[in-house]
Amino acid sequence: MALVELREIRKTYHLGGETIRALDGVDLDVQQGDFTSIIGPSGSGKSTLMHILGCLDSPTSGSMKLDGTNIHDASARQLAKIRGEKIGFVFQFFNLLPKLNVAQNVELPLIYRGTSGRERHKRAMHALELVGLQDRAKHRPSQLSGGQQQRVAIARALVNDPRIIFADEPTGNLDSHTGEMILETFCKLHDEGRTIMLVTHDPEIAALTPQKIEIRDGKIASEVDAKLSGQATRFQINRTSSASS
């Protein structure tokens, strides 16, 4: 059974009497352990798709299952619970809370699960260790570089041990070198067996992922196995070495 199953997903917006079809009948299966990129030009509907996949938004019609649970008819409360337990998010603008320190930011998803303070801290420190920032736990986000902030955000996405991680343009706000390090982190996580979906408009980033979905005008234009396409990229990521490190 697929981890995520999308059937005939449609999402329409009404803006000033005009109906916009952001998603127009999307069928998609994501398997456990997949590393998929969603690529498409601006306004193609890729962000809308990710929001629906990430349970941040509900589709207008169609059915969706995540880890065996029906999502399309879930209440707001159930969606919040699923987000807290099964999903990790990494955003383009990091979205860390400036008033909290790094460890507190990472702990945030656990707070809403009712995890005890000591356990929260332990798990947050573990997640920070995974992204190599355990010595920055007491720092404020403003005291970190962009790349470090994004790694904190990744740690926050990892802390609740989610079934799937969604990343929305995670390198969009970083220089290419830092972006590469972030992508390396994602590759490493994938090698550890995590399921990741990455939204990007950059074909070279998409080329790094084993699976690639291209969205155009709210529809899936193509599903390509990047490995088979053998597309060259500017990123020099040694998958084997990063997996072993």
Added chain:
Amino acid sequence: MNLLDTILVGLKEIWANKFRSMLTMLGIILGVSSLVAMSALVKGMENGMKEALVAMGGLEKVRVEFQDDLPAYQKHLVDQAPGLLMKDVYALQSGVPLVENVTPVVEQHGYRSRINITYRGKRARPWRIYGTWPGILDLEDHRIEYGRMFNEIDNEMARSVCVIGVDIRDDLFGNPEKTGKEIIPIGEVIRINGQPFTIVGMFEHYMTEKERKEKELEKLRAQQQPQQQTGVVRDKGRSGSGPSGYVFRLKNNSVFIPLQTMMIQFRSAAGLNETADPRLSGIYMKVKDIGLLETALQQIRNVLQVSHNGIEDWSFRTEEDLADGIQVTIQNFRMSGVIIAAIALVVGGIGIMNIMLASISERVREIGIRKAVGATTEDIFIQIIIESVVIALVGGLMGLAVSVGLVHSITVFTPSENNPEITAQAMIFAFACSAMVGVVAGTIPAFKASKLHPIQALKYD
């Protein structure tokens, strides 16, 4: 999210915006402190009034007083009105089983009747001079400090003896606080309108609780600075105003003589009015059981109707009227205090609501992030409510602290008769009010925040 975490988030928010939070809390601080201070003032006033009530003889005291203004339908009988006489006293003693200590009183107004008391060239003018029976001691809550009360024999023999209040002593013999030693004038002969009277007793110095405390404080200070001690000037208790102070001053400026002596020396031809006048000013008595006051009054009425041939030239004065008056006054003050405090609290609540609305519009993105990582609508709602309550409670605590200072400065700058008294009850009530204001003020912002859509919140700049 557990409660402690939420409270900590609230406190952090306050701390992060110290100045803004302080301004917001100002309304609550004013509301809570005015509520506590007003209640303290009212409590002080209530204490003073109750004190006065006790000083006048308590609720059980009933006075029957002569009244020359007859009811309209009896106006034509005015010449036949007998007035209160000794026979009424005996009639009441034997005819009204529900009362005790029936005591006749002839009262002379010191200033109106121009009564002078002299002693070796010094002059005093008493506020009142009473001719009565020894039973008055209990009825008026008098206490003898030196000497004795005149007794039945003094009365029977119409002896020229008197018992005086301390202010009379101060005028005639000197103030012990000025001279530095207590003066006990027992056995001295003074002249009341030229007629010699021997002082057989002196009452204690009556004063309000506040005066008593001030005196103790003065004593303490005097002990600490003995070299500067030149004697404390007592103001004869005239500085105070209002009903309770008046009662104490009146008692300190009174002179009591036996009834017979009064009748012979001041009510006969030889006395003040040049004509003999057997009428009493009033008959005082105590009801045995306050629960049977109405029945007792009816019995008194029945007896007097008979002895006065139905002419109503008398009236009742009970302290119940005064007690009711006190209740109404206290309630009015309390009500106005509550209204003032309520307005301040409402204003404070609006301030909190305003600042919470501003705060959530600044934190839309934060709310989006919290929702994205698993916060439910209820989590956000509770968080905002608790932040609002935390602001209100911190304001409330500050308000309680301010109220203590406020009450203290009221006492220092505008000394009134009775010390305002802060009660725990008022503090708890005010604190609970501030919590309630926090909840109510936080509701709308919390509702708005919790209803934010995560996507829109995350996209918000």
